[in-house]
Amino acid sequence: SAFQQQTTNTVEEPLDLIRLSLDERIYVKMRNDRELRGRLHAYDQHLNMILGDVEETVTTIEIDEETYEEIYKSTKRNIPMLFVRGDGVVLVAPPLRVG
Amino acid sequence: MEVSHSVKERTIAENSLVILLQGLRDHVTTVELRDESTASGRVTNVDAFMNVRLAEVTFTDRQGTVCHLDELFVTGRNVRYVHIPDDVDIRATIEQQLQAIHRVRYFGGRDKGRKEFPRAKH
Numbered sequence: 001s002a003f004q005q006q007t008t009n010t011v012e013e014p015l016d017l018i019r020l021s022l023d024e025r026i027y028v029k030m031r032n033d034r035e036l037r038g039r040l041h042a043y044d045q046h047l048n049m050i051l052g053d054v055e056e057t058v059t060t061i062e063i064d065e066e067t068y069e070e071i072y073k074s075t076k077r078n079i080p081m082l083f084v085r086g087d088g089v090v091l092v093a094p095p096l097r098v099g
Numbered sequence: 100m101e102v103s104h105s106v107k108e109r110t111i112a113e114n115s116l117v118i119l120l121q122g123l124r125d126h127v128t129t130v131e132l133r134d135e136s137t138a139s140g141r142v143t144n145v146d147a148f149m150n151v152r153l154a155e156v157t158f159t160d161r162q163g164t165v166c167h168l169d170e171l172f173v174t175g176r177n178v179r180y181v182h183i184p185d186d187v188d189i190r191a192t193i194e195q196q197l198q199a200i201h202r203v204r205y206f207g208g209r210d211k212g213r214k215e216f217p218r219a220k221h
Contacts, residue, residue: 041189048116050189081183083120085149088133088179 018043018092026051029090033059036084037095047086054079100199106215108147109200120145120181122192130173131180136160138171149175 011017021040028036028049038051059074101124103109112118120142129139130151140156156168183189204215 042116042119044114044116046115050116050119050183079180079182080185081187081189083116083181083183085175085178085180087176 015043015045018047021092021094025095027093027095028084029093030084030088031090032088034088035059036082038082041081044086047089047092049084049086049089051082051084052080054082100195102196102199102203103147105147109203111147113197113200115147117145117147117149118196119183119189119193120149120151122196123181123183123187126184126187128184129182130178131182132173133177133179134161138173140168140171143170146175149178151175151178151181 008016011020018040022043024040025037026040028038028051030036035057036051036054037057038054040049041052042050055076055078057074057076059072062071062073063069064071103112112121123142124144125141127139127141129137130153131137137159138153138156139158140153142151143154144152151173153171153173154169156171157165158168158171159165206212
């Protein structure tokens, strides 16, 4: 039927690269200075995703009134299971290693 | 189990993760909107375009002001996140939704009724 999706083992298109990350922890950069780190449970062609054990980081830039320097502040929170709407997703990658 | 009456919506839902959100009907959860406001309530409907209807809602706006609403409709485009409650089995929910669509699609049997995907006649 037209609606049976093929599961292949080869990488044929960019979405297949995301398929390789299923059940792995990934890093997702989102619009509005947000980042997510979590375990990828599911995704679809719109990049709607279901992430487990998620840490969301929201980064804001404040300008010091006297020195005019940019101060980067980030707020984190944890959510056990999250559905993410795909149109907010900018990029998907393996988790960034820090330090 | 209720399924959309529209063939187009059933097809869209069947081929995307929105089908999981449709399975959240009657669950209480939190929807975070694009504009940073949040709505917590009982999901009464989610359509193929991710438009969400909630009941008995606690709505917290961007500024943090809380209000209570009997019903709330959120346009799909305005959804950023949907929290999945801990007691939801994702795989089972998706399979149940797909089965509901198949029950509707194959209603009446092989040789009866108007077919969604007609077989080519020789």
